[in-house]
Amino acid sequence: MLTQNNTTVATEWLDRLKASGYRLTDSTRAVVQVVAENSFALEPAQIFISARQLSPHLGLVTVYRTLDKLEETGLVQRVHQLNGCHAYVPAAPGHQHLLVCRSCSRVEYFSGDDLDELFGQVGRERGFLIQDHWLQLYGLCSVCQKEEAAG
Amino acid sequence: MLTQNNTTVATEWLDRLKASGYRLTDSTRAVVQVVAENSFALEPAQIFISARQLSPHLGLVTVYRTLDKLEETGLVQRVHQLNGCHAYVPAAPGHQHLLVCRSCSRVEYFSGDDLDELFGQVGRERGFLIQDHWLQLYGLCSVCQKEEAAG
DNA sequence: CTCTTATTGAAAATAATTATCATTATCAGT
DNA sequence: ACTGATAATGATAATTATTTTCAATAAGAG
Structure with missing residues (x-):
C-alpha cells in the first residue's frame, strides 16, 4: 500500500x-x-x-x-x-560535505575534493596519518535569510 | 590544597x-x-x-x-x-581545527585560515549565509602508528 | 567577621537508546 | 501457491546519559 x-x-x-x-x-x-x-x-x-x-x-x-x-x-x-x-540526512554521494541551515536544518551538499591534499599536508606536519575528515558549514539558507529580514 | x-x-x-x-x-x-x-x-x-x-x-x-x-x-x-x-578538549586558541587520533583520542590543533574564503564561496553559490564551520581530521597519531606497526 | 547568594552533592526525575522476547511476516526453495 | 526457516516487529523492561530539585555549605564582597 x-x-x-x-x-x-x-x-x-x-x-x-x-x-x-x-x-x-x-x-x-x-x-x-x-x-x-x-x-x-x-x-x-x-x-x-x-x-x-x-x-x-x-x-x-x-x-x-x-x-x-x-x-x-x-x-x-x-x-x-x-x-x-x-x-x-541522506548520505552525500561520493565524498561530499554538508551545509546546514541553523534555523530550519535544511541540508545541502558540496564537494571539497581539493581539500584532501591540504589535509594530508596538515597531518604529515604533525606525524598524523589522516584517514578521514569531517566538515560542515553552518549558516542560514536563502529561505530563512528572507524570513529573518522580514520578521 | x-x-x-x-x-x-x-x-x-x-x-x-x-x-x-x-x-x-x-x-x-x-x-x-x-x-x-x-x-x-x-x-x-x-x-x-x-x-x-x-x-x-x-x-x-x-x-x-x-x-x-x-x-x-x-x-x-x-x-x-x-x-x-x-x-x-581545551578550546583551540583563535579559530583552529582539530586533529583527532582514532585510537587514543589525542587531539592536536591546526589553523585553516585560508579556508574561510573557500567556505564563503561555497555558501554564496547556494544562497547560504555562512556563519560558522566545523572541521575535524581523523587518523592515527605518531604514537599509535608505531604501536599498530609493532602489535 | 558577617551576610548574601552561588555552588555543592545526593537523590529523584527526565530523556535517549538498547536489550529481551514472544509473535508475525518475508521470501527462498520448493 | 505453499511451506518452513528465520529476520523483523512492537510492547515492555532495562540501561545509560543528562538534568532538575533541594537543603546544606562555603566563597568572597563589604
Whole structure:
C-alpha cells in the first residue's frame, strides 16, 4: 500500500537494502520513504511521527533499527549540530560535505575534493596519518535569510 | 590544597572563570586541573574519575556543571567522534581545527585560515549565509602508528 | 567577621537508546 | 501457491546519559 507512492529515490534505497540481505517490510518502507525524499536533518523522533502516518503500527524502536541499517548500508549519515548529533540526512554521494541551515536544518551538499591534499599536508606536519575528515558549514539558507529580514 | 600543584594553564582558566563571575571551589579546581592540562578528548565520566582523586567529595553532577561553565567561557570545546559527541578538549586558541587520533583520542590543533574564503564561496553559490564551520581530521597519531606497526 | 547568594552533592526525575522476547511476516526453495 | 526457516516487529523492561530539585555549605564582597 505504500508501493504506489514510492518515488525513485526511495525505491532505490529499498533495492539497496534488499541487496544487502535485509527483508523489506511496511515499517522499513515507511521510514525509507520519509528519510529518502527529504532535505532536512531529522531526528529519530521526528522520523517516527512522520513515518507512522504511512505505517500506523510502526514503533519507535524500529525507527532506530532501520536507521542503523541505513547507516550500515551507507544510505544515511549523521548530522552534527550544536544541540546534538542525533539527526540524519541522506548520505552525500561520493565524498561530499554538508551545509546546514541553523534555523530550519535544511541540508545541502558540496564537494571539497581539493581539500584532501591540504589535509594530508596538515597531518604529515604533525606525524598524523589522516584517514578521514569531517566538515560542515553552518549558516542560514536563502529561505530563512528572507524570513529573518522580514520578521 | 590543590593550589601548589596548579600549573600555568589551569590557573589561567581559574582566573578566567573568576573574571566571568563564577566562584572558585575545590571541585572547580579539580575539574579544571584535569581538563586544562590534557591533550586527549575526555568524557564527563572520565573527568569525574580523574578529578575525584584531587577532590574526593566531587560529584558527577558538578563535572557536568563545570563543563557547562567552561564551555560558556570558551575554555573547552566538544569533540565530535564516531561513537558520540560527548568528549571535551581545551578550546583551540583563535579559530583552529582539530586533529583527532582514532585510537587514543589525542587531539592536536591546526589553523585553516585560508579556508574561510573557500567556505564563503561555497555558501554564496547556494544562497547560504555562512556563519560558522566545523572541521575535524581523523587518523592515527605518531604514537599509535608505531604501536599498530609493532602489535 | 558577617551576610548574601552561588555552588555543592545526593537523590529523584527526565530523556535517549538498547536489550529481551514472544509473535508475525518475508521470501527462498520448493 | 505453499511451506518452513528465520529476520523483523512492537510492547515492555532495562540501561545509560543528562538534568532538575533541594537543603546544606562555603566563597568572597563589604
